[in-house]
């Protein structure tokens with residue numbers, strides 16, 4: 001049976017703060033993303049993490065020409081294994097715009113070998129993973145493939161994934177042993193025990209960069225104490241709902257920018273929470 005997530009389920013998962021909360025309660029997220037020419041991907045993920053409640057957002061990225069005057073919110077790191085080793089974070093989210101060079105593979109191999117507890121992999125990190133001999137990943141890891149990425153992970157065609165989405169999701173979950181989110185008009189989440197479905201997203205999301213936003217959101221919720229399934233469910237639901245809320249304002253589905261989605265996050269969370277802030 002596939003369980004459909006509704007707004008009540010999502011509302012119950014929204015992290016809470018008290019008047020005495022500090023940035024420590026928001027947790028520390030490290031986004032490893034945004035290689036040469038694809039800086040935007042890392043910035044989108046990092047901005048989404050900050051907008052979704054991360055207490056600290058660290059961004060390991062290509063520092064050359066990083067537009068820090070426009071985006072001063074993050075603690076910046078250059079791509080480096082030494083840097084990755086010395087940075088203990090609550091959650092590490094890796095992939096968008098990273099490329100698949102050997103230097104980036106080393107970073108991923110380190111995370112796998114040292115069994116870092118909370119890791120979320122997307123985009124190029126999934127492509128790199130598909131070329132590695134990996135048995136199982138920790139059950140606390142999250143993979144967020146679209147159909148093409150899931151096909152690469154399983155060594156099948158994207159057409160066969162499109163035809164049998166649930167079957168391929170289950171195969172990937174069994175292969176890697178962690179949470180797998182298969183993205184699309186209907187997003188499916190499996191942890192090996194059950195499959196949950198999030199279908200509130202709109203076609204406005206069918207645009208490059210919206211997946212980078214989702215990665216940052218899931219990482220932020222994971223860093224705030226939700227478990228790996230809850231963080232994936234809440235991130236995916238709010239992401240979908242933000243696109244729907246943005247369209248309800250009279251915007252056409254052709255026109256959504258990933259940045260619009262990020263700007264919509266505060267209002268969508270506030271509405272879902274029930275229009276109350278008790279702090």
Ligand SMILES: NC(=O)C1=CN([C@@H]2O[C@H](COP(=O)(O)OP(=O)(O)OC[C@H]3O[C@@H](n4cnc5c(N)ncnc54)[C@H](OP(=O)(O)O)[C@@H]3O)[C@@H](O)[C@H]2O)[C@@H](O)CC1
Nearest residue numbers: 038039040041096097098123124146147148158208209212
């Ligand atoms: N601002 C920035 O800097 C941005 C940077 N970005 C970064 O750029 C990098 C490359 O990203 P990308 O999107 O070009 O390539 P990628 O997703 O690896 O493969 C696409 C191929 O997969 C297949 N495919 C099958 N089903 C599919 C589906 N449902 N949805 C999508 N694809 C599907 C299909 O091939 P087919 O299966 O048909 O052979 C298709 O040709 C990556 O690091 C990303 O993070 C982007 O996030 C944008 C913003």
Ligand SMILES: Nc1ncnc2c1ncn2[C@@H]1O[C@H](COP(=O)(O)OP(=O)(O)O)[C@@H](O)[C@H]1O
Nearest residue numbers: 146183184185201202205206208209210211212
């Ligand atoms: N037709 C659609 N309806 C609803 N959501 C969609 C649709 N198409 C794509 N999405 C969502 O948009 C996001 C796209 O992510 P992804 O393919 O990884 O893009 P990118 O890597 O370019 O950021 C996913 O969250 C996916 O579920």
